[in-house]
Amino acid sequence: MHKTKILVIEPVTHDVKRIRLERPEGFDYQVGDATELALDVDGWRDEKRPFTMTSLPEDPYLEFTIKEYPDHDGVTTRLHDMKPGETVLIDDPFKTFRNKGKGVFIAGGAGITPFLAILRKEREKHSLDGYTLIFANKRTEDIICRDELAGMPELKVVHVLSEDKEPGMHHGEVDADLIRGEVEDFDQRFYLCGPPPMMEAVQKSLDKLGVKADAVDLSD
């Protein structure tokens, strides 16, 4: 495990924080990698939890975008209360997603994190043309990096809210009808990341729409 210092901790939404860490020497990773993080606190060092880097491999720091679950005393709740200068422990990186080319990225809540890294990388290369993001949340206030996503040139962003109704956004779930209405080509790559029940439902919808199973990427 690498012991590393918090550089920045700031809100992204009401329950999500951006946490930037000092990048340990030799911590090399690729876009779409994650690591396991533990609190550097007695009684918590073995409680490792997986989080995805939302920084780019060339950034001098490591960035994470982390949602807390304040209904119980877990790692995320404690992490949200930490301050710059305090330390955490991280393992070596491991692979979750790889960008296999343009396609449709379907995320639920904090499931956006690997796609955030992928989309940021493509923005940097000016190659977001042909990328679609379908992003499901409960309420408007839950949308992670809404302004940043809106400012990504050429990225088609489709917001889906299960609880709120907002002009320009879908109300409901990511089902076959919604996907059919937003996606023209089903012979392209689909990437899914979100809570397991949502992912199962979306996989069934894609199957119904004729998307081949080997064209669908889930986190490894």
Ligand SMILES: Cc1cc2nc3c(=O)[nH]c(=O)nc-3n(C[C@H](O)[C@H](O)[C@H](O)COP(=O)(O)OP(=O)(O)OC[C@H]3O[C@@H](n4cnc5c(N)ncnc54)[C@H](O)[C@@H]3O)c2cc1C
């Ligand atoms: C590969 C991978 C990458 C990930 N990347 C990210 C990321 O970049 N950002 C991010 O925000 N998340 C990410 N996650 C999810 C993240 O790992 C979990 O949110 C985190 O492990 C939760 O840790 P915790 O100790 O706070 O909660 P845990 O105690 O581990 O609980 C996890 C879940 O169980 C529920 N739960 C457990 N016990 C209770 C209880 N007593 N009362 C109520 N609810 C309970 C919580 O609501 C929560 O949904 C990733 C997950 C994986 C597998």
